Amino acid sequence: MAELTLVEAVNRALAHELEHDPAVLLLGEDIGVNGGVFRATLGLQQRFGSARVIDTPLAEAAIAGVAVGMAAMGLKPVMEIQFSGFIYPAMDQLINHASRLRNRTRGRLTCPMVLRAPNGAGIHAPEHHSESPEAMLAHTPGLRVVIPSSPARAYGLLLAAIRDPDPVVFLEPTRLYRLFKQEVIDDGEPLPLDTCFVSREGRDVTLVAWGGMLHEALAAAESLASEGVDCEVVDVATLKPLDAETILRSVEKTGRCVIVQEAARTAGFGAEIAAIIAERGLYFLQAPVRRVTGYDVVMPLARLEGQYLPSVARIADAVRKTMEAE
């Protein structure tokens, strides 16, 4: 048992799979000699060789396309894209090939690849170094989208993602990479890829969040407890396929729901969750569902980052308003 940061947990999961499955390969920009821009792959090329931990040219579209070709031949490539905003050149391959290979070949071929990328704010850089494109990926049929919120969940979910026969986009919250340590048992045990986790139990209101925002939601829950509001906090973890049952069960219990998302507001993944609650849980509700989100603007530079990101105060405020409605 070891106390690990999230980025160390990612490293352990990758090492575990490289060690136990010769079909697993890593590829990406600067992942070998340099160990990755956030050091997620530190030491892996030295340990497993440059034939399996591959430094690629700066060419996201072809990295993704090559990974699809590898996967079609039964290899299990895990590609790293340096920031989630650099996924866009690879969207052609993700949408047109990776996500559709199983369907297009009528199950003859699957695409057992993983795309890992740091996601969301965390290094005070603008635009593509800090954005959260999960909704456009979750909108793509055939892709799984996973966003862990802790070292232990990152470890277990990444193992499951690598072993899954279909393409998984695994978005690692940059802000959490070294935020805290947690005990992680490096025993190769995966976590389920279709489950939301209840991170805190409560009676009065359900907070739904994922990735970095889970921690803002938990902090808000903590602060609201002193006001006598008992929050339940659900970690979505796997956005696609979504475990709607866990969210609906919680809303049935509390009768109120606030969804927290870091991404821009319009057509974000929070809207999907709100729609599901409206469709299947309307009569559980004692107050309208609220969303606390980023704004419909380009992710700004450091000085405005705090303005943009949903804060503990904004979340707590939304919860208070939800509690007032009867």
Added chain:
Amino acid sequence: MPAADKNAKLADVAGAAEGAQAEGGILAFTREQELSAYRAMLLIRRFEEKAGQMYGMGLVGGFCHLYIGQEAVVVGARMSAKSTDQFITGYRDHGHMLACGMEPRRVMAELTGRRGGYSKGKGGSMHMFSREKNFYGGHGIVGAPAPLGVGLAFADLYRGDGSVSLTFFGDGAANQGQVYESFNMAELWKLPIVFIVENNRYAMGTSVERSSAQSNFSMRGTAFNIPGRQIDGMDVRAVAAAAREALDWCRAGKGPFLIEAQTYRYRGHSMSDPAKYRSKEEVQRVREEHDPIEQVRARLLAGGIGEDELKQIDAAVRRIVSEAADFATNDPEPDPSELWTDVVL
């Protein structure tokens, strides 16, 4: 299905060029090799003509891009390849499937969207695959299969089984950026891949002259140190010779090889093509002077083969195509429940 088995045998020409002597940029085919090429190209030609007819009758759903005129390219390459090598291409793909030995009736049934099609009637003209025949599609996005071909080649090298990835794309696709990302990685890692540019002179309706700063596509790999050959893609023997050279290069561990096969498509880009970008005379001239099938036929006749024997081949090919069309017309349509299969929900 005995008819289907016969089709497969008739079409798959993998390795058929083995033993032919290389001379003056071509492989000097024996009579048997000429006959193999003739049968395979004729099957593609007749199949495509029938597909065009069926499209006209409203039986084919989605798009339909015919390979007529370009038959020598894939047949020549296949004759020098092994059946364990992978083939991958874009959307003008029926010829590649037939040359790889996929069953004509199941290809045709896919065009008509029937259950017996290679993709159970959900993929259509552009999206068919066969693991057994090492055919990896059939993809609709221009230029995007190039990195997939590199991935196939990477797996070949990783496994060390000596297979090569033959990755086809057109002159239009050759102007897509992903192709050059692919060239770079293929040469950097010395991957066993033959890039084959089927230069049919038109990217839909835009001629090479109006779209390409460097119209000698065999030089497009020069900046990456990838050797290239520009060849007459209407002469199946020239294609087979270049493919043999390229495959030998790859199997020797020297990395990728680029072939530009200069060819011509007789029909429109798709079935709805106004054809305003070229003259009827141009098309007619190529058909009369450079047709890949007529060239082989003329050599066979000059070599003393009887008209009767060629007529028998023609009749056999027509039977196969007609049987494929019947199957593709009468096979049931997919069940609506198929909408929900083979996708992560």
